[in-house]
Amino acid sequence: MEMPFREARPKDGAGLVPTDSSAPHKEDLSSKIKEQKIVVDELSNLKKNRKVYRQQQNSNIFFLADRTEMLSESKNTLDELKKEYQEIENSEKTKIKK
Numbered sequence: 001m002e003m004p005f006r007e008a009r010p011k012d013g014a015g016l017v018p019t020d021s022s023a024p025h026k027e028d029l030s031s032k033i034k035e036q037k038i039v040v041d042e043l044s045n046l047k048k049n050r051k052v053y054r055q056q057q058n059s060n061i062f063f064l065a066d067r068t069e070m071l072s073e074s075k076n077t078l079d080e081l082k083k084e085y086q087e088i089e090n091s092e093k094t095k096i097k098k
Contacts, residue, residue, distance in 0.1 A: 033082060
């Protein structure tokens with residue numbers, strides 16, 4: 001049985017607007033990172049002959065996608081999320097030092 005995968009991506013513009021309350025954003029980012037780690041792990045452990053589907057945005061329609069391409073995109077997304085999380089942590093540490 002082939003399993004569809006949903007791609008976990010941050011919403012457009014996520015992290016571009018500085019906010020005073022970074023705690024809720026940090027928690028949201030943390031949950032997105034956990035979700036993305038699971039996606040990367042699942043895609044990494046698939047057999048080469050398995051099919052992967054990408055969900056059409058804002059729809060319940062799925063399209064066949066290339067497994068290696070999806071894995072690469074998922075890893076890049078995970079790296080971006082981790083970088084954003086690290087920037088938030090660094091800015092919090094800077095605020096504490098001041």
